[in-house]
Amino acid sequence: MKLVTERREISSPLLRFSAPLISIGFALFVAGFLLLASGVNPLEAYREILIESLGSLYGLSETLVKTTPLIFAGLGVSLAFRMQIWNIGAEGQIYIGAMAASGVALFSGIESHGLMLLTMFLAAFTCGGLWAGVAGFLRARWQVNEVIVTLLMNYIAILLVDYLIYGPWKDPKGFNFPLTAQFSDTARLAEYFDTRLHSGFFLAVFVALLLYLFMERTIWGYQIKVIGSNPKAARYAGMKTGMAIFMVLFLSGAIAGVAGFSEVAGLQHRLQHGISPGYGYTAIIIAWLAKRSAGGVVIVAFLMGVLLVGGDSLQLLWQLPVAFVYAFQGLILFFLLASDFFILYRVKLIKGAADA
């Protein structure tokens, strides 16, 4: 007897729909053992995560605060993924966006509140876009693998920001901490309900809506989908795939860059070390879990927000390391990718060779 795999002609819709849920279930199950090994009752821990992140106005607002950059970055990444362009560089694009927005906030001297925020937004959008656009240009022109380029440029972006905050942009009154001076009130997004929730969240939901319309209703979105589904067919139909690759990576990076704007203008109010604790990488998981749909990104980003805020409380309560949250995210992605295999293939038992 032998196990063989065969490609399914038609994948079942039920399976496709339930796969993300089953993956999360498996991830919860396996993560349970990690918790047990740390001497924590998994059920209690999971309950704690929910209560901390959703059980109070404060908890909910914190969850939405974490959700905000995840939506932006998730949207950016999923846009590129739609065209089978693997932008792994959302992390760096967030940093560049944050840097550009901070530069405007600190040095432009604009006095109007609206104009200041708009300029910061545009700076983050453009710089994040160009940062990713480098990979887009290289890929479109010389077939340079965008995975490598976007990934490696993350390090450049993070170190560039470090250079600025340890060097020329360092707050002279900051007791030598690696951070810039605080932004003036003109460069801050509005906050709500006496919490840290800021208008960046609403902007993120709005961008998700725009991106949905862009993908599903415009001829550009249509072309992106055709190219993503079959680049050869797209060329055969006369589409300019090279330009599309550049534009999509630009837009992808631009949206991720806006996450940086939202973080500095809405939350941190300054540029500092570690402005994103890996949102750009979590965004990859989000885009994948959301099947690259804009609406899905909002939902999944929220779930990840729950996990991040809940995970914080696990650290406080049981002194669990933050690595647990990342391990859990990794497990979800792991099971999700595995589930893709079962959606595409069927496993069969076949009688073995040489049964003379």
Added chain:
Amino acid sequence: MPDFLKIEHIRKTFPGVIALDDVSFSVAPGEIHTLLGENGAGKSTLMNVLTGLYHPDSGEIRIDGRRLSFTSPRDSLACGIGMVHQHFMLVPAHSVFENILLALDNLPNLFSRKKYRARIKQLIDEFQLDLDLDSPVWKLSIGAQQWIELIKLLLRDCRLLILDEPTAVLTPQEAERLFKVLRQLKKQGKSIIFISHKMREVMEISDQVTILKKGRSIASLTRGEYDERKLAALMIGADKIPEWQKNLQLSTQISLDIQQLSVRNDRGLSDLEDFSLQLIKGEILGIAGVAGNGQKALAEVLTGLRKASHGRIMANGEDLNNSSARHSYIAGIAHIPEDRKTIGIAPDMSIDDNLIMKSFKNSAFARGIFQDKKSIRRNAQEKIAQFAIKSGPEGTPVRYLSGGNIQKVIIARELSEKPAVLVALYPTRGLDIGSAEYVHKVIADGAAQGMSTILIAEDLDELLKLSDRIAVMFRGRLIGFVDPQNSSREEIGLMMSGETGENDGGEA
């Protein structure tokens, strides 16, 4: 001598398609056995069954009389069956020696390079191959790369070598050397399954020929029992030509004037050589020829997927090959591609989306930058009804449709713009009779409305039935025209193998 390999009543179906219906033949040790058949006759499926990639639905494979069932290529290799694919499985940056070592799966962790080098050297000398073991593979000619593949199989002591159109990529000189090697292998008692379309080679090298047609082995003939005519007739089949109302009064207007077109491929060989043709408005011009004789290059140049190295394509007094008119013209030319799944459709998208792939910017389907979903849907409904496409629920990705329905989607899209010229490559390949008949009707209807069609097909029945004229191609050249009304299949078959006229048997 008892047969080494015996295949009995092999059947393999895929959803909606019978790839192999009933195939039986046997190969004796020291025999060169040729498989002959049109594209789509089931040759590649059969090879995939023999090398363990596919599991047959029913039927038996016996080796030395033992019944076997392969579940992976490893199993069939273990039984001494090896295959040289059309596309070589080599690592270009590695040396010849390293590539050969890769093929050995019983290589010990610590091994003596010397010992293996000596063994390989011995094989090279034995067959007088001109092969430098330390040269990187990418530097070698295609012919030499093929030898590496052969050596890999010989080192594994394969007793049956399958060569899938081995000469398709070779120059005539390289092919000659290959044949010398094959004869030598034959003397050593190896069995060889040789797949080819080229009549001349088949006549030269085979001991036994099995003809496949529509998934069945219809005859196995021993050397001496056949000649080129007989093989061609068997391969093409002698079914009755269905009656078809043809467009007898051709216009005198020329829709496309192809002048001395040449196309070179990556290796600098000519895919198309000095090809001239005038396409008349409203005619269906059939192009006959064994696959790989330039038909694909012709279609690709005409549809703008490739550039000609020489020559002109004139339409309305403009040279489309070089002028700026090229782009708009190419967008307007309808094309049914050979490879419908790889370039014809966006598989993950719906019928609605696939139908507008070439016209999504038109005002019918877009208002400014926004798509008009309602008219796109309406268009899909119309086409689904008009072309009788079995489409599944709304929004079903086209990849889930059957081959025939995918083809209908492509044809519906290509013809919706009322093109002046249609280039159709093997438009009914892999389709069932009903769908094929429908495709024929659509092409004929188009012709009646003034569309000119270049129909490239291998099935002579199809060409004879549809075409107003048939042009025969061989090695990238136009051999001549045939009037489908007054010519026999044999005549065309001979021209396809490069015979230009009554007694002109020379190389074209």
